[in-house]
Amino acid sequence: MSSDLLVVENLRKQFGGLKAVGGDDGLSFSVKEGSFVGLIGPNGAGKSTTFNLISGVLEPTAGRVVLAGTDLANVRSSDIASLGLGRTFQTPRAFMSLSVLDNVLVGAKSSGENLRSVLLGGWRSSEPALIEKAKAALTRVGLEDRVTETVSNLSGGELRMLEVARQLIRDPKILLLDEPTAGVDPSLQGKLSKILTDLHKEGRTLIVVEHNLHFLFSIADQIIVLQQGELLSSGTPQEIKTDPKVVAAYLGDEHAA
């Protein structure tokens, strides 16, 4: 039996009076190492906020997040990332002054990032291998023809794939993707679904927020449903599809069709 890689306990986040995550009692769930979790819920359910709390972009109002045994309270988001957590953002984020290739390279942990090796030039020998890795990541997400372009030429969907590539090069243990298919054209969605199942097979843990349930239910092995910041239900895709609570609150029309 694999153990819990991520534990969320009584997590709450309020923005002023708005209880975005956790309602009054807090949100709790856990994610086993190597599992593929789909996080779903209507708009404003608190999915992205949950990601922001786990990745340290936002501070929780209460509760805690434990990643691989480390309590993440007061751990900075860059350190959380270094613990092996990768994430993408609902609105894709790119480094606008850098090329597509450099955008991916930023994700790599290069030896050239401390001043000593910069001044001594010691980083140069490791750079070609990183560039190859970055190109491989770009090929994997279907951006192999855009390597030298500036990111301002990329479409919204391509920026999303670029973000995935930037995370791939880091080799994260657990990857949080916020609506990876939004704005990505259907031909690439197949590619994305393949990437995700491959990552899963490689033993990585995935949590994916998606509105495209068809896409998600075919690849995830566990679904967590949020509603107004609170846990509505959780289980296998099959269980969720037939859960009367979920059907009533959320899936209703979509699955009737």
Next chain:
Amino acid sequence: MNFEQLFLTVLTYGCLFSVMTVCLNLQYARGGMINFGTVAYFAAGAYAYAIFTQEPPKGLDQYLFGFDAPWWIGFIAAGVASLLFAIITGWPTLRLRGEYLALTTFAFAEVLHSFLLNERRIGNGSVGLSNVDRPDFSAIGLSENYGFMLSAVLLLILTSLLCRRILASPYGRAVDAVRDDEVAAEAVGKDVHRLRFEIFVISAVPIGFAGALYAMITTLVSPDLFTAEVTFFVWIALVLGGEHTIKGVILGTLALVTFEEVVRSLHFETVRAAEIAASVEYMMTGLIFVMILRWQPFTRFAKKGATP
């Protein structure tokens, strides 16, 4: 003023101030940090140089420290002083965004200025320290003017090489990433605060060296020489140079220094003509300020890094 003299002056001061704009370029255009207290790091270097190389106080001297050290020790001390001042001022302020950082660095520079003005025991107060020691160039067969000009050129070359080395590395890539999008950089494990702090501190060192060189050239350090005007001057030069490339900012600085020196060297027949020339210079400076405001380089980075 003859042409050779003008040429030497322009090149010496042009390179000296270019050292500052190249460093500011690293801090601002690449690091995204607005340092509006540039003069303070320059002053720290100049005063450190003067204090380390002057004789110990005697008689009526009001200053407390003088180590009578050789010029090169004073020069190193200048870099260290500027570095320390950058650590002290950078540590608490670098988490601030855009114009807040501009305000606090400006305030730090004003505090240092009034400290130097009122604290006689460090730099003789408003009188300053005079007869600052200078290296002897005759040993290598150079006249003083050429010696300082070559020193300034050399310092600029070394500073530019250092900046280029930093920026053309994965380190520079990370610095660019942090400036473009802090949150996304953190999401791939970049220690945003460490990177910004290091860039801020490193780029202060050549500014300190420039301060030492300035003290050697003028042989005087006094609070009057280190006012916010110096900061404005290098900022204008930076904007003139188009802010991004090392070559660009050097050209911008040389152009501005040339302009000022040429105006200053003009010979006026009457007092009236000199007055007009002076006001034209003010107007030009004002015009350049308006251009800065028009382009709004400061808000460009403030807009980025909005909340996720």
